Structure formats: structure tokens, C-alpha cells
Amino acid sequence: MSIDQFKYSRIPPEAEAVRGEVRAFLADALKDNPAIRRANSWMGFDAEFSRKLGARGWIGMALPKRYGGGDASPFARYVVIEELLAAGAPVSAHWFADRQSGPQILHYGTDVQREKHLPAICRGEQFFCIGMSEPNSGSDLASIKTRARREGDKWVVNGQKVWTTNAHRSHYMIALVRTGENSSRNQGLSQFIIDLSLPGITIRPIKDLTGSEHFNEVFFDELVLDADALIGTEGQGWAQVTAELAFERSGPERFLSSIALIHTLIDAVGCKPDALQAKEIGRLMARLLTLRHMSLAVTSQLAAGQNPAWEASVVKDFGAVFEQEISELAQLLCDISPKIEGGSDHAQVLAYLTQMAPSFSLRGGTREILRGIIARGLGMR
């Protein structure tokens, strides 16, 4: 891998053009949202808000028009999602569908699957979750045990997923499961689109450390799926998942998770920062600008049909370090104690993001796993 694959890419003017409209819409739609709600943008689930975005054509924008998308460039989509995140809009409901399930279904799905899911995704009416992790398979995803066996023209699924964000309020899960007889590791894996309303599925929310319920354990007990629940090619699940991860790892959500805290920090510091405050805020700003260049470089590779898995890992790891540093710096720069009740906007956002920060280098692949991928790209493994 070469550093030169990070090519500086400007957002083309026609993609940039949508920014003003998105900003105006958000200024109005979010005007009553307090800072603390803006801080949990990516975790903020608001089905009605998602439908409003769908009505504006801002979900599944890059999907083809005939499936309800906008045929927009990946850059136009980028503009929309970075504005949503920067403003702290509640995007969780449709996020996974927009980011990865939609493109996945377009790429690997049959026409029937595309018709069934893509228009509804674009309207902001079908929500997806990602079923990869299992109790004994986190980083070592290739060790998953959930299994689907063929029975006639049906598939029967048994096993368990865990940490599945939004499973309790999504319509579908794209799950990675084992289909090969006696298969091991990354052989014999397949992906299924699972309708979460079917019998044989139990979903139990797991409280996270803040006490909120975002992720879940999901049990499959003799779950019966039609043949057309399989997406892509039987046995090709590993390759499909790997391609999906490039979408999952390079977007602006990989470095904007703490932007609400930058905002409250700047307001808390005021217009006359001391030297240390000015220095650290300036340094964060420089890093953010640069991370955005890197992320846009990956977007242009995705737009060109490449699979920038290595570059995406660089963005995610570098971005996670940045996101995690912000709550530490906020603590260092101001004598304001974090508060989960009472306190200023800044105190509340600081409390929330201090607690969320550890997850930034876990979800979507841990720091150690990403650095392993980067090292492999450098020829060290």
C-alpha cells in the first residue's frame, strides 16, 4: 500500500450545492434539540425524522433512481451525512441501511431483493441492523458459529448474535452465518437478510454503561427463512463482509462522534481563550480538517469502484484516536465537571461523551485489529 493512495479530492461543486439546503433544513428541524441530544446524533433513533429525510431524498441518495435513490454521487451523500452529524441530527434509525445495507443489497442482491428493500430504505421506512458479532466471536469474526442449514427450499437458522445496534427497533438484519458443512474460519460463510418480525427470533436489549439501550442480543431458534433471504452467493459471505467494511470504516462518523463536545467546549471557553486552550483547540481543528481530507480521499476511491479497505482502516483508527482525545482535552482545558443531571450544556455533553468514548475504538473493529490490517497493507504480515 502506498501513502499516495490518499489523494486530495475536492467535493465537486454539484455535490457541494446541496449543503445549503441541508443546513437550512436542519437549522429548522433541530432548533429545539438541546446540546445533549445533539451529542448522541449517531445513537439518536427518531423514525419520524428519518422519514422526513427520506422524503427529501437524503437517504440512499447514491442508489439508482429506479430503486428510489437519487443517482447522486457519493460526494453528495457525503455532504448530507457530514452535515447531519455536525448538526447532531438523530440519524441512527436509517444509518446502517443508508451506509451499508443499501449499497450491499444493490451490489449483491437480486432484483426482487432490490425492489423489496431499496425503495423503502430510501423513504426512511425500512431500518437495518448488522449481525456480525457473537458472544465468542468479536474481533475474530471468522470464528462465528451461528449456522443456517438447508431444508428443502428453506434455510433454518440457529445461533446467537450480540452487540447488534438497533436490533430491537429495526425491520431487518443482514447477518453473517455459517452455511458450509464442516466449514471453518472464513470458508463457508454466507449473508442473509433476516426479517426480524419472524417467529424464532428473540431480541433482548443490553443496557450500555450509560444505562441506555442501543445494542442487543439476538437469538435464532429454528428460524425458518425463504430461499431468497440469502444475499449474494452462498459461501461468499466473507468476501462480501470485507467489501462492506470499507463503507463502514471510512465515513465522517468515524471522526465526528465528539463534534458536539468541540462545539460546547468552544462556547464554554469563550472568545478569549488562554494560550493552552487556544493551542489545543487549534490543534484539534487542524486534525479534523486533515481527517476530513483523508476520509474524502477514500470516498473518491469508493466512487471509482475501488475497495480501499486499507485506507478505510487508516481513517477509522486515526479518527478514533481523535474522537477519544476530545473528551480528555475538554477535561484538561476547562474546570467544568461533567454532569448527567443538571449542569450546563457543556457539562452534560462532556459527561455523555466521556462515557461513550471507549466505544469509538471498539465498534466497527478495534484499534488492535485495524492496526493489524494497516500493518498487513505495509507488508509486515
Next chain:
Amino acid sequence: MREIFDSTIERLFLDLVTPQAVMSCEGGVWPEAMWDAIEESGFTLALAPESAGGAGAAWADVCGIVRLAGRFSLPLPLPEAMLANWLLGVSGLQGCGGRLTIGAQGTLRFENGTVSGEAIDVPWGSEVDFIVAVIAGDEPRVVLLSTYGVQKIHGANIAGEPRDTLVFNEVVPLATELLPLGLYDDVLRLGGAMLRSAQIAGALECGLALTTTYAGERVQFGKPIASFQAIQHQVSVLAEHTAASAIAAEAAFAESSNERLAEFFSMAAKICSSEAAGIGAGIAHAVHGAIGFTHEHALHLTTRRLWAWRSEFGSLTEWSKKLGYAACSGGAKEFWPAITSGQLHNLKGVPA
């Protein structure tokens, strides 16, 4: 243009700018043949308009050249000469051939048509024939000065690159013009910061290449040290900072026009690369073990430049404070729009 520039310079550097050659320049030896080859190639004048005797290239075309100068530890002020000629050109003056550098710092005054005062930390100041400087004041002006007969006090940065003081006493400039509107009297400092960010990116690329190669060759406990996860993860961090520095520098060059430098992008590039320099040099040395700590091994050509360049033309702290003051004076509302537009207001008139 970019590809031709890059490949021409790379061939030239591969030929002439060997570690041996670089090492023998330490302490201020001017490599005559190397300079002549570079001058003949015309690159010192690349950024001057054609009407001023240059090639009329854009900043975006030359980022690769400056990165290569960093990668090869070029012991000559080629980047400085390019910036000097850009400034002469944009000020309506003829480009200047010959040994040329910039004086971005000092106490120069312009009185009755002559220049007096000191230019300090001038790269290769004792070796060049000409320097370009900006004289601050109500009407900041660009001056091209001959160094002939001027008092020269030798200094050197950590890498042994000459950083000299020149003392001017009522010297009549060879050419002078008021600084054009839209440029400020710190333009050479800002331009210097942009150059160093690209040189640091190039040096990190070199450090990364040396480090991955060495880790693949060095065997301990019966296997190459590259197979140890602790080593892999450190080198990954080096690669991340290299990528960040490179794209930040590319962005600064790409967004700079022939009329003005991209201020926010250049500052950001220098901030990111200055941070990367220390981290990157540390990792490269850690992985190289004792051999990398020797004078004989070429690693120090790169790492000592990283340590030098990060503090030249404004450190991480200096530029970060500037950005931070501007960000805070705009308030939270202006923060994100500044990132997406690349325009940060209030950069002027804040304490340094």
C-alpha cells in the same frame, strides 16, 4: 505537469542526492554540482510566471517536488528558492536565477530606498547570492537583496542545515515592490510552513520505508521483528501520521493559487506534520534499535530533519494558537462551516 515534474526530480535526486552526498554537506558545505543540476532543470523558477522568466507552474504542480526534497533530505534551498520566485512573480518582479533563498524572520527595515537590519535563520544564508524578504510596516514590501559584502553569522539547525544570520547595512535592493493586496507581511513564514509540511511528509515517507524494510530484515528470536505485533502496531501509527501529513500538505498546495497561499490549510498542514514529526521519528528509531542511533546509518538524515523542520517557520504551538484564537473568536457556530469551506475568518489581528 505534476507527473513530469515528479519523475524528473526523482531521477535527478536518485542520481545525485545519495545519503553519502547528504552526509558530506553537513555543517554547511554547498554541493556545487547538485545545485547546478537543479538550476539547469529550471525548477527554482518553476513558480514565477512565464512573463517573469519562470515556468508559470501552479503550487499544486510542485507539491511532489517539495515532498521529494524532504524524502531525499536535499541539502539545498530548492523549496525556498521556489517560494522566493513565486513571491517575486506575484509582486510583479522578474524571477531570479542563481543561488537564492528566503529571509522570513528578522528586523529588516526599509529607509530611503535602502535596507538595514538582520535577517535571521536564513536557510543557507551564507552560501546564497540572493535572498527575498518582506519588510513589515504600514506598506509592507518585497525586496530582492544581494548578499555580496553582507556580514554573515553562521548557525545550523539540528540536522546541520545552515540557518544563518545576515546583517544588512543600508543595502540598496536589487528589486523591490510593494506587497500586493491580499498578501500579508508573514507570507514567507506561512509559505515556509507550507514547504516544511510537505518536506516533513516526504521525510516521513522515507522514514516509513526505511522502517518497514528494516523490520522485515532484522531477525530476533528466530523471526523478523516485523512479525511482532508490538512492532506492527507502532509502524501502523507511523503510517497513519505519514498519510495525514502528506494529504494535509497536498491540500495546502492544491488550495493555494498563483495569487495567494491557502492560509488555513497551510497552517493546518504545518500543525499536523509538526506533531507527526516527533511521533514518527520516535517510532522509526524505536524499531531500528541501536543501529539507527549510529552516524553511519542513514536514518538520522531523516529523523534529525524531522526534529528541525517541525519548529521552523512556526511550530505546532505557534500555528495552533493562531487557529485556536480564530476559532474561539468565531464561536461554535462558525467552527464547522470553517472546516467545510476551508475559510477561517479572524485569522488576522489575533495575538501570536
